[in-house]
Amino acid sequence: MITQAGAYYDPDTKKFYLVIVPEDASMLDVMSAHELTHALDDQYFDLDAYTEDPSHTLSSDAEQARRFVAEGEATLVMIAYQAKVAAHQDIFDPRNLPMERAMVGAFAELDSEKVAQAAAENPAVVAQLGPELKTSIDAMSAIPPFILDPLFGAYTKGAAAVGAVRDAGGWDAVAELYTNPPESTEQMLHPIDKLITHRDHPVAITFAPLPKSLAGWTELDQDVLGELSMAVYFKNLHDPRPAAEVTGWGGDRYVAYANGDKVVGLWMTTWDTEKDARRFFDAYAGGLPRRFDGDKAYKRSGSAVEAGVRHKDGTLTGAQLSGKDVRIVDGADTAMAPGLFTWLATSTKK
Numbered sequence: 001m002i003t004q005a006g007a008y009y010d011p012d013t014k015k016f017y018l019v020i021v022p023e024d025a026s027m028l029d030v031m032s033a034h035e036l037t038h039a040l041d042d043q044y045f046d047l048d049a050y051t052e053d054p055s056h057t058l059s060s061d062a063e064q065a066r067r068f069v070a071e072g073e074a075t076l077v078m079i080a081y082q083a084k085v086a087a088h089q090d091i092f093d094p095r096n097l098p099m100e101r102a103m104v105g106a107f108a109e110l111d112s113e114k115v116a117q118a119a120a121e122n123p124a125v126v127a128q129l130g131p132e133l134k135t136s137i138d139a140m141s142a143i144p145p146f147i148l149d150p151l152f153g154a155y156t157k158g159a160a161a162v163g164a165v166r167d168a169g170g171w172d173a174v175a176e177l178y179t180n181p182p183e184s185t186e187q188m189l190h191p192i193d194k195l196i197t198h199r200d201h202p203v204a205i206t207f208a209p210l211p212k213s214l215a216g217w218t219e220l221d222q223d224v225l226g227e228l229s230m231a232v233y234f235k236n237l238h239d240p241r242p243a244a245e246v247t248g249w250g251g252d253r254y255v256a257y258a259n260g261d262k263v264v265g266l267w268m269t270t271w272d273t274e275k276d277a278r279r280f281f282d283a284y285a286g287g288l289p290r291r292f293d294g295d296k297a298y299k300r301s302g303s304a305v306e307a308g309v310r311h312k313d314g315t316l317t318g319a320q321l322s323g324k325d326v327r328i329v330d331g332a333d334t335a336m337a338p339g340l341f342t343w344l345a346t347s348t349k350k
Helices: 025-045 047-052 060-087 094-108 112-121 123-129 131-142 145-179 185-189 191-196 226-236 274-291 337-345
Strands: 007-010 015-018 218-223 249-259 262-271 296-301 305-310 315-322 325-333
Touching: 007 025, 015 025, 025 047, 025 060, 025 145, 047 060, 060 094, 060 145, 060 185, 060 226, 094 145, 112 145, 145 185, 145 191, 145 226, 185 191, 185 226, 226 249, 262 274, 262 337, 274 296, 274 305, 274 315, 274 325, 315 337, 325 337
Parallel strands: none
Antiparallel strands: 007 015, 218 249, 249 262, 262 325, 296 305, 305 315, 315 325
């Protein structure tokens, strides 16, 4: 990702590095405001320990939520600096609260596609930034959304979340995000409802011991996707409303097992309401024919509703809806799948 970084602060060396020197001096000042905010935060909160999880106890989703805090605060200060220099406005003055929310809100709506589109429509503006920054913007199209969207979100949507926290409780409330960190990207994507008014703690899911049908298989990975990455999944499938499909996320956990060249993915998700679970189930199952073009769709009902596709190699990918839970089996032999759905149902939630 270094090609997308104009500058960065390194907590290990306690130094701020310029990767790309912009030709526009004002752009250099804006970049410096961002990185020097990181330097100050590091002095008070130890950014390495905060964002890198040396204890390896955090999920990827919880780590990403902390990046929202660190990058979001630095971006918020950067926006404030730019407003002060360019427009002689202090967006943190209570009288300018509508201005702050408008500026930060507009920034939060940016994503990599909109930046690339704006660059294509305004080549003269991009040229003023210098050839290195132009190359960096052009290279974004080669980075998968699963990597690029969370990166962008930390800066854009992170700024909106930290701004909402500051508006509600001042800079002391922002500082508290470092000592009492958010636990999920859901909290940062919906700061007023999920973080500030009250903390909507994610449901922790624990799998039962390995089922007998997978005896001898090797675990490849186990983690939490979270709301942000789940929305990217639907974006990759060209779903018209990827963020809406995962609204009401309560918690999730996936695990992948391998045996030779066979890989099975198992995913347990739980939702705030049965309506939220149904919406996710319909979107996931409805997207499988697009993901596996040409494979035959199936649907059946029993104690739980199940839908998915059967692959030509005798395996299936399917989702099972039961109350607030949606259980997913991906790549299992059709004979194994019922037992794996049952195994997912034995997961504990707290």
